[in-house]
Amino acid sequence: MSDSDLYATHTVENQPQVLLPYNLWSADRMLVHAVQQNHSDLPTSTLTDFGNIAGDQLMNAGELANKNKPHFQPFDRYGRRIDNVEFHPAYHELMGEAMTAQVHAYSWKNESTTGSHVIRAALLFMHSQADAGTTCPLTMTHAGVAALRNAPDLPRYWADKVISGEYDPRSIPASQKRGITLGMGMTEKQGGSDVRRNTTRADIQADGSYRITGHKFFFSAPMCDAHLILAQSTKGLSCFLLPRILEDGSLNHVRIQRLKDKLGDWSNASSEVEFQGATAHLVGEEGRGVPVIIDMVSLTRLDCMIGSTSLMRQALVQALHHTQHREAFGAKLIEQPLMKNVLADLTLEVAASLALTMRVARAVDLAKANQHEAHLSRIATAIGKYWICKRTPAFVNEAQECLGGIGYVEENILPRLYRQAPLNSIWEGSANVQCLDVLRALRKEPEAINALFVELQKAVGKNSAYDKHIENLKAAFDEQETLEIRSRLLVEQMALALQGALLLNADDKDMAEAFCLARLGKQQGLVFGTLPASVPFDEIIQRGKLEN
Template identity: 55%
Template sequence: MNTEAAPFETHVVFNQPPPFPECNLWRDDRVLREAVAREGGGAFATALDDYGALAGGELYRLGFDANRNRPLLRTHDAQGQRIDAVDFHPAWHRLMDAAKAHGVAGLSWRQPQPGAHVARAALSFLHHQAEAGSSCPLTMTHAAVPVLRREPALAEWAAKAAAPHYDPRDLPIAQKPGITVGMGMTEKQGGSDVRSNRTCATPLAGEGEYSLVGHKWFLSAPMSDGWLVLAQAPGGLSCLLMPRRLPDGARNGFRLMRLKDKLGDWANASSEVEFCGAWARRIGAEGRGVATIIEMVMLTRLDCMLGAAAEMRMALAQALHHARHRRAFGRRLVEQPLMANVLADLALESEASTALALRVARAVEAAARDPAEAAFARVATALGKFWVCRRAAGFVNEAQECLGGAGYIEESMLPRLYRQAPLNSIWEGSGNVQCLDVLRALSREPQSRQALLRELEQARGREAAYDAALDALPPLLDGATVAEAAARRVAASLALLLQAATLLRAGSPVAGLFVAARLASPPPPAYGMLEASVAFADILERAVPAA
């Protein structure tokens, strides 16, 4: 190789990895393909293949533009009229249009055949790798549909939320082929304690109609056509739909106060809002707001888990691409034993996270017809949301380190992933909320406890270390009281066992290695501590095939 510089040139560029290539995120992901087939979504393989190519090509490129050009709030127009509009870069609109058209927000409702929820989860997983911020309105739109369907008067809202059409125009929904739906639960004095909300819902003359007055510390996706909100009605905390535009076209009575200046999630908008006599329609009974909206929360928590797993997957792909092309000390980085150890350990974590997320997606899909799967989904969603989301930030940081200083530079995707990674662990209930939810399920809901134990027991007999770890659990699963302060330790142990059980039952070739690496006592404090005898190259080829 000629490394001599031309006269007056200071350097020659060499030993630099090529740009991350366009790829088909579905075809390159053997673990995802196996999980979708195993959990019942195989009939949608063609649709997933199509979206994998789109997400790994055009949408991946657009993600950079959408994040460089953040949304802007315009409270008034040039004539001084209040408009409360959020302006987005064209890249954002194309991302949303592609996602809606391909079913990221509606496949499971439009094609309610077996496996549709699993396939929709995989679509979300693929999309999130290209651009994570747009997953917020897509997730909430998808999750709002079953709540909207509870109220016959909102049938048009439910149908258009599930429709494969994106229409960002500020119009009444009767004039739009498709809509998006956001959420407004959090108030500054309560956070996750939504029962402390102070927003007031005053009944109007129309049946189920209310006037809202109050303040929301977070109104997610303020560009949406409507929002599901929680407010205090005379009968207690209630769930209501608040539209942006009234049926006659008039603006509803709300004011966007500011867009939140966030650590990450730059392409997406989050806001603070005041309700100034905003019209809303109640969904469900007064005082049953949490019970009404909980189905939406279950679905959004699943998507938090999927998003964290998707971020791991993309971070691993970026790190492995770099290591396969960069040379140091006479060898490619991927051939350096310690680097190979780190990458293989990341691949283990990524596979376990993907497998668990898709298993939970199957349980969520089956919940309506199978009480045992519903009971399992109840506890597994909280476990997975806590653990997978908790692991994502450290995972992405380790992947950054594989690139060295280049992983800290914005021209790489890894800084964006690193900013994004903490969000899923905070959004829809932080880690403590999830862990306490696990304790409640174990102590108060025998069916959930039994479903979890049954899932874990079905993996018995395949690995002695797994069986030994499982044998230590029965006291926890017999309804014994567990101190709240121990909730994280309990949830982490159960989540690791559940990941191991999922891999063992799937017959994954890395299942035994995962058991040895994650169920050891004490567990390794960092990635890259697998036994030196492990066939690192085989694990990496399974994770991301070499180009």
């Protein structure tokens, strides 16, 4: 016996191997099913190719980019102001692969093809599991195209280079770049979501451009090539495109004050800035900045749904992997009744969130040509953004608990997912803002609530608990004077109704019946893992497992 054997204290056993790389598309039957429910003609090679990259190369890059936060360099070595943010190479790798795969622009590049927003949602869903931080500039670049179409006087290269598909991080004028990225700067210290309180000023110049003076409290992805901002002109709150580098190669007068020290989202930078007479160009009509931004917000809120659902999906992957290979008290964790309840409940939540997310993507896709889909996307986006994003933090924590103490250790992905989980419920309008937006739609756009109930009616008669829930939901609108104070519960019930309808119509009886029994029939508690004993746990858990 060697000395090493003599003094060995233990061997490592009953521990899972590290989860190996896998294809985030072809191995994920839940994602494939949800996408197929909303788009039949899938570009399989596009999805499979990116799924392979995201599940291997980008998973590793996401880990590195989050361990090496962006670094702010206000001055060069000689004291000149450069306002540079330096990123780890892994950040650029994530951005480059994502833009090559058209995560930021697939829906625009394939605009004439039905289902382009659904496919783009699937691409972003996969990317967000590898790294959520880079989804911020990808999302804003994607949504910014909707705003740029309100600015016909802008040079064509702004919109063209957004859709080009090439990531070009060089600090040069946008006209000289192979591709450009867009950020956003809406909120200020005194206003937050109440953007009409913004004080930043826009003064028109002789050449038609504007000088911007003021500040932004959240200026996301400060190294983007341009930002869409809101500022007060003589006619009111207006939207502007503000380049980072001017056409003569000089730095625009945007001064980064500091980077935000955020809870999560570490791979990406968020900043506070001051505008000291910065040059910008009007987007849309002067005084009509909010309507321009609304077109963007509907897309960024959909991305919040996609991002939160992807966090839940990856957390479930980690929980299932661990419990399949860890034994306690004489059996694998995944075989034990109480753990089955937890895992089935988590799987149910992912299925419902994916169904709603992809349905909203389809509504956005069809909105231009179909009034029902346009009204549905208007209200369902706010409903889904509220509910899915609120569910994510508790979900990820439950998944961590499946791993025990290892789930709390930074050597695996779950602590990163947990830090990321609250972000989407705050970004692009907090929960209260979403609820107020739903109420605004109810009062000003009655077609929206009609579209919602048309959608819900499609599942009536398929489940008694669902039918009863719809009756109660209709009755909840009767007390108009208390709608606002009850709006969180009301929007929750609307979200559950939509999820129930989609699952009932998706040809998966086990999943649909379990959802309706637990979520709508109220036969469960207030935490995950409290499903009734009659649920087919093994069948539901099987849906969440990765395919070999």
